[in-house]
Amino acid sequence: MGGGPCGCRDGPDDGDGVTTAFALPAVRGTLKAQAPLAPLVWFKAGGAAQWLFEPRDADDLSAFLRDLDPSVPVMALGLGSNLIVRDGGVPGVVVRLGKPFAKVEALDATTLICGGGASGILVSSTARDAGVAGLEFLRSIPGTVGGFVRMNGGAYGRETCDILVECDVILRSGERVTLSAADLGYTYRHSTLPAGAVVVSATFRGHPGEPAVIQAEMDRIAAAREESQPLRSKTGGSTFKNPDGHKAWALVDDAGCRGLALGGAQVSEKHTNFLLNTGDATSADIEALGEEVRRRVKAKSGVELEWEIQRVGLSADDDFTGAKK
Numbered sequence: 489m490g491g492g493p494c495g496c497r498d499g500p501d502d503g504d505g506v507t508t509a510f511a512l513p514a515v516r517g518t519l520k521a522q523a524p525l526a527p528l529v530w531f532k533a534g535g536a537a538q539w540l541f542e543p544r545d546a547d548d549l550s551a552f553l554r555d556l557d558p559s560v561p562v563m564a565l566g567l568g569s570n571l572i573v574r575d576g577g578v579p580g581v582v583v584r585l586g587k588p589f590a591k592v593e594a595l596d597a598t599t600l601i602c603g604g605g606a607s608g609i610l611v612s613s614t615a616r617d618a619g620v621a622g623l624e625f626l627r628s629i630p631g632t633v634g635g636f637v638r639m640n641g642g643a644y645g646r647e648t649c650d651i652l653v654e655c656d657v658i659l660r661s662g663e664r665v666t667l668s669a670a671d672l673g674y675t676y677r678h679s680t681l682p683a684g685a686v687v688v689s690a691t692f693r694g695h696p697g698e699p700a701v702i703q704a705e706m707d708r709i710a711a712a713r714e715e716s717q718p719l720r721s722k723t724g725g726s727t728f729k730n731p732d733g734h735k736a737w738a739l740v741d742d743a744g745c746r747g748l749a750l751g752g753a754q755v756s757e758k759h760t761n762f763l764l765n766t767g768d769a770t771s772a773d774i775e776a777l778g779e780e781v782r783r784r785v786k787a788k789s790g791v792e793l794e795w796e797i798q799r800v801g802l803s804a805d806d807d808f809t810g811a812k813k
Contacts, residue, residue: 512581513555517544525573525582528565530630532722534573534771535801537582545588546658546688553684554662556581562660562684563800566632567607570639570725575771576802583686585634594618598694599653604634604687608641611692612706621697623651624705628713630725634687639798640674644709649674653691660684677729677796718756722765727778728793736793737761740781743788750777763797775799 512519523540526532543549553562561580565571585605592602592614600620602611608626611633615623625646626636635641636648637655652669659665659682673680681687713719728736740746740760748755752769755777756762763774782793 510557510560512539513552515541515543515552516548518542522577523582525565525568525578528584529568529571529573529724530722531572531724531765531769531771531774533575533765533769533774535575535577535804537578539581540584541581542584542586543588546656546664549583549686549688550658550662550664552662553658553660553686558660562686564604564634564638564686566605566635567630569630570635570797572724572771572775572797572799574775574799574801575804576806578801585632585686585688589688590632594620595691597696600692600694602633602690602692604632604637604689606633607631608633608636615692615694616699616702616706619697619699619702620694621702621705622646622694623692624702624709627706628709633690637672637687637690638679638681639677640672640679642677644712647674647676651692651694653693655690656688657681658686658688664688716759718758718762718764721756721762722769723756723762724774724797726761726796727763728761728782729796731791731793734789734791735761739785739789739791739793743781743784745781745784748777748781750780753777755781770804771801772804 520540523537525537526534541552543552563578563582565582565584589603589605590610592600592606592611594614595601598620600611600615608629608631612623612627625642625644628643629636629641631641637652640648642648649669654666654668656664656666730736737760740755745755746760747757751773752766753773754764754766756764763777765774778795786792
C-alpha cells in the first residue's frame with residue numbers, strides 16, 4: 489500500500505474501477521485492505537473488511553480514529569464468536585485488538601485490569617491464580633473483554649454488569665474516556681456504549697476465593713458447556729436472546745426447528761439456540777435460516793425472538809459504495 493501526502497492512503501478500488509473516497513491516517517500498527525474476515529469469525533463465512541486495522545497500542549488507535557474522516561464507519565472485532573459477517577463484507581474500518589491488548593493483571597486481592605482483547609478464558613484463569621472468585625462464568629463465554637463490556641455478556645446466572653467497575657474506551661472521535669458500569673446503561677445483552685467506540689481495557693472486581701474452589705467451578709462450567717453445546721462446530725454461539733419468561737432454545741424446539749437446514753446452514757440438534765455452518769454455508773444461508781426460525785417460532789408461540797448474534801456488513805449484491813452490483 490502506497491502512502492499519500494502525510495502518510496494518508498486512498499480507499500481501495502471496488503473491483504469496477506470505483507474508488508471509495510476517503511483517506512486513512514498513517515499508523516504504527518498494521519492496516520490491510522480487503523482483508524478476509526471469514527477466517528477470523530467462528531462461522532468461517534462472510535466477506536472482507538474494506539480495511540482491517542490492528543493498532544500497536546491505545547495511542548495508535550486514538551490517533552487513527554481522531555484523524556480518520558468522521559463519516560467512515562468503524563467496527564471493533566474480538567474473537568468473532570457472536571457475529572455474522574454478511575457476504576458483501578464490512579465497509580469502513582474493522583479494528584481488531586491483538587496481543588498488545590490481551591494482557592490481564594491483578595491490581596489487588598479482588599480486582600483485575602484486563603485488556604480489551606483478552607479472552608474470557610485468560611481473565612478467569614488469571615482470576616483463579618490470584619484467588620479472585622466471581623469471574624468463573626467468563627470461562628464459558630467465547631469472546632473478549634471488549635465484547636463482554638459492549639454486550640453485557642453473561643452466562644450461568646452472572647453478567648458483565650455484576651463485575652465491571654469501569655472501562656477505558658476510545659470513542660469514534662479518538663477521545664479516550666473512562667466509563668463506569670452505571671454509565672453504560674446495562675440491560676440484558678445490551679449497553680449504551682456509542683457506535684464506533686472501542687473498549688481498550690476494563691477493570692473487573694470479584695471477591696476473595698480459594699484457587700482450588702475457583703478451579704472446581706470453572707471445571708463444572710466447562711463440563712456443562714461440553715455436554716450441552718456444539719463446541720466443535722462452526723457456530724456463532726447463542727443465536728437468540730431469551731425472551732422474558734422463556735428459554736429461546738425451548739421455543740425453537742417447540743416450533744419443530746431442531747435440525748432444520750437451509751443451504752449449508754443448520755439448526756443444531758444438540759442445542760437448538762445454535763446455528764451451524766455444516767461446511768459450505770454462506771452468511772446469507774445462516775441469516776436466512778435464523779429468520780426462518782424466527783418466523784416459525786412466532787407462528788407457533790406468538791413470541792418474537794430477538795437476535796443475540798450481531799449481523800454486520802453488506803449483502804453479496806452490494807459493494808462498499810452501497811451500490812448494487
